[in-house]
Amino acid sequence: MTPLLATKGLSRHFGGLRAVDNVDFTLMPGEIRAVIGPNGAGKTTFVSMVSGRIQPSSGAIVFDGADITGMPAYVRVRQGIAYTFQITSIYANLSVYANVALPVQLTLRHGPSKSAIQAAVMTALERTGLADRAHMPAGQLSYGHQRLLEVAMGLALKPRLLILDEPTQGLADSEIDNFIVLVRDIASSATVLLIEHNMPVVMQLADRITVFNAGRILAEGTPEAIRENAAVQQAYLGTAP
Amino acid sequence: MSEASPAKAYALHLGVIALLFALSFVLPEYYHGLLARIMVLAVFAMGYNMLFGYVGLLSLGHAMFFGAGLYGAGLAIIQLGWGVPLAFLVGIACGAVLALVIGLLALRTTGVAFMIVTMMFAQVFSLLILYFATWTGGDQGQVVPQPARVLNLGATSLDLTDPTVRYMSALLLFSLVLLVTLAIVRSRYGRVLVAIRENEERTKMLGYDTFSNKLMAVVVSGTICAASGAAYALLFGYVGSSFASVQYSILPLLWVLLGGAATTLGPLIGTVFMYYVIDVSSGYTSAYLLIVGIALILLVLFFPKGILGTIRQRWLGWLP
Numbered sequence: 164m165t166p167l168l169a170t171k172g173l174s175r176h177f178g179g180l181r182a183v184d185n186v187d188f189t190l191m192p193g194e195i196r197a198v199i200g201p202n203g204a205g206k207t208t209f210v211s212m213v214s215g216r217i218q219p220s221s222g223a224i225v226f227d228g229a230d231i232t233g234m235p236a237y238v239r240v241r242q243g244i245a246y247t248f249q250i251t252s253i254y255a256n257l258s259v260y261a262n263v264a265l266p267v268q269l270t271l272r273h274g275p276s277k278s279a280i281q282a283a284v285m286t287a288l289e290r291t292g293l294a295d296r297a298h299m300p301a302g303q304l305s306y307g308h309q310r311l312l313e314v315a316m317g318l319a320l321k322p323r324l325l326i327l328d329e330p331t332q333g334l335a336d337s338e339i340d341n342f343i344v345l346v347r348d349i350a351s352s353a354t355v356l357l358i359e360h361n362m363p364v365v366m367q368l369a370d371r372i373t374v375f376n377a378g379r380i381l382a383e384g385t386p387e388a389i390r391e392n393a394a395v396q397q398a399y400l401g402t403a404p
Numbered sequence: 405m406s407e408a409s410p411a412k413a414y415a416l417h418l419g420v421i422a423l424l425f426a427l428s429f430v431l432p433e434y435y436h437g438l439l440a441r442i443m444v445l446a447v448f449a450m451g452y453n454m455l456f457g458y459v460g461l462l463s464l465g466h467a468m469f470f471g472a473g474l475y476g477a478g479l480a481i482i483q484l485g486w487g488v489p490l491a492f493l494v495g496i497a498c499g500a501v502l503a504l505v506i507g508l509l510a511l512r513t514t515g516v517a518f519m520i521v522t523m524m525f526a527q528v529f530s531l532l533i534l535y536f537a538t539w540t541g542g543d544q545g546q547v548v549p550q551p552a553r554v555l556n557l558g559a560t561s562l563d564l565t566d567p568t569v570r571y572m573s574a575l576l577l578f579s580l581v582l583l584v585t586l587a588i589v590r591s592r593y594g595r596v597l598v599a600i601r602e603n604e605e606r607t608k609m610l611g612y613d614t615f616s617n618k619l620m621a622v623v624v625s626g627t628i629c630a631a632s633g634a635a636y637a638l639l640f641g642y643v644g645s646s647f648a649s650v651q652y653s654i655l656p657l658l659w660v661l662l663g664g665a666a667t668t669l670g671p672l673i674g675t676v677f678m679y680y681v682i683d684v685s686s687g688y689t690s691a692y693l694l695i696v697g698i699a700l701i702l703l704v705l706f707f708p709k710g711i712l713g714t715i716r717q718r719w720l721g722w723l724p
Contacts, residue, residue, distance in 0.1 A: 235613070240610065
């Protein structure tokens with residue numbers, strides 16, 4: 164089975180700082196993969212290179228068997244790599260509906276009818292529970308709902324790989340429970356790469372976990388294996404217990 | 405939000421066109437001529453609004469696109485002796501090509517740098533006109549002779565210097581551009597342009613090639629402005645370097661701000677309003693520009709979204 168995503172020797176240096184340093188990473192189709200690590204470990208830089216927002220200093224990125232290292236971000240999106248922003252990035256002045264209509268009109272670009280767009284937008288909004296807020300200006304949504312709108316915009320792209328960058332940051336506990344259900348639902352049709360700080364969420368969702376530290380992959384394995392890993396405990400807690 | 409009511413929007417725009425048509429028969433001579441000029445300049449403003457209002461790119465060099473149309477059409481007649489329709493097309497083509505080249509270069513920048521780069525290119529354009537005075541007439545400008553401004557359509561010939569023909573030609577161009585802008589704004593492409601204005605980074609990550617979309621917008625905008633310039637040369641018969649000066653880069657910005665950026669009818673309202681204020685105030689004092697300035701400051705202070713933008717915000721949310 165070919166991996167959906169693979170990186171070979173992927174690096175990104177900012178001046179003297181090796182934000183991501185020689186990372187070999189493989190992701191199989193259908194997985195929910197969590198990426199964890201202390202602040203500044205290079206997680207966001209890593210997924211930014213995968214999504215094309217940042218160019219790597221060296222190394223290669225292969226998506227579904229094809230080298231995409233030099234491909235501009237918008238082409239990668241069309242190939243099926245969707246990215247939701249860590250810092251909520253929506254169109255605050257447009258309606259919730261219009262926010263989701265933009266990615267939908269892209270995926271339906273060959274002969275889309277108005278009703279097809281409407282149906283696809285409402286499907287994405289219903290999956291994220293925002294359907295009854297479709298005509299509100301997005302900027303007036305609560306923070307938690309804005310995070311969900313981010314995910315809805317990602318879903319509307321019908322991605323093969325959905326990258327969620329700290330999606331539960333700032334959410335209430337009740338919202339997090341719904342979110343876990345939502346990600347499981349998404350994973351039935353897409354591979355999910357999840358950067359997350361909230362350990363209970365990671366442990367419940369992830370099939371496998373990759374731990375970053377100082378720009379390198381420190382460990383990789385099932386949630387149980389990672390929980391027991393001494394090196395991971397040291398990176399997080401400073402000393403081995 | 406403006407999802408619904410396409411019929412309402414089109415009815416309003418056709419109503420405005422009908423009103424302008426009717427005004428041709430009731431306006432006294434002076435205002436009749438003035439309104440013809442305003443309609444041609446409103447086309448310039450609409451072209452500017454396409455880029456500034458909808459894409460959020462503030463150019464300070466649009467006089468070069470107006471100038472490209474003006475000189476393209478004017479010189480085709482004066483120097484080459486070509487006919488009116490061909491000269492008009494040459495003017496538009498000059499603007500389109502210039503916009504493509506300027507867009508490719510200037511769109512590497514954003515924000516303040518974009519303003520400065522466009523302004524510098526316009527300055528170069530303006531200086532080139534003065535430099536090649538042998539052909540362009542330099543700072544004196546050139547008059548397009550009246551016999552050349554006749555449109556021959558088979559057996560009939562239309563004299564563009566005739567007030568009614570001139571007014572109707574201006575109205576025809578204005579209506580065409582107004583309806584085209586409305587259609588663009590309401591299209592999927594129009595929504596992508598607004599998305600770029602609101603959040604370019606996000607739009608990229610939704611799979612849109614924002615550079616090509618912006619380049620397309622620069623070309624559309626430049627072409628519309630050139631159409632206005634070409635029409636100006638043909639209808640009013642004067643091709644002068646002042647039209648390529650920095651003043652004519654600032655004016656469309658002011659007209660659009662006054663009328664309401666990112667509204668389809670705002671450019672017309674802004675242009676009419678500005679000419680109206682100048683007309684009224686110059687009747688009282690020779691320092692009429694002072695009054696115009698104060699009016700502008702008040703408007704920006706109290707109605708930052710412009711006349712139509714404020715109306716849309718407060719009362720008529722469906723306005724395109």
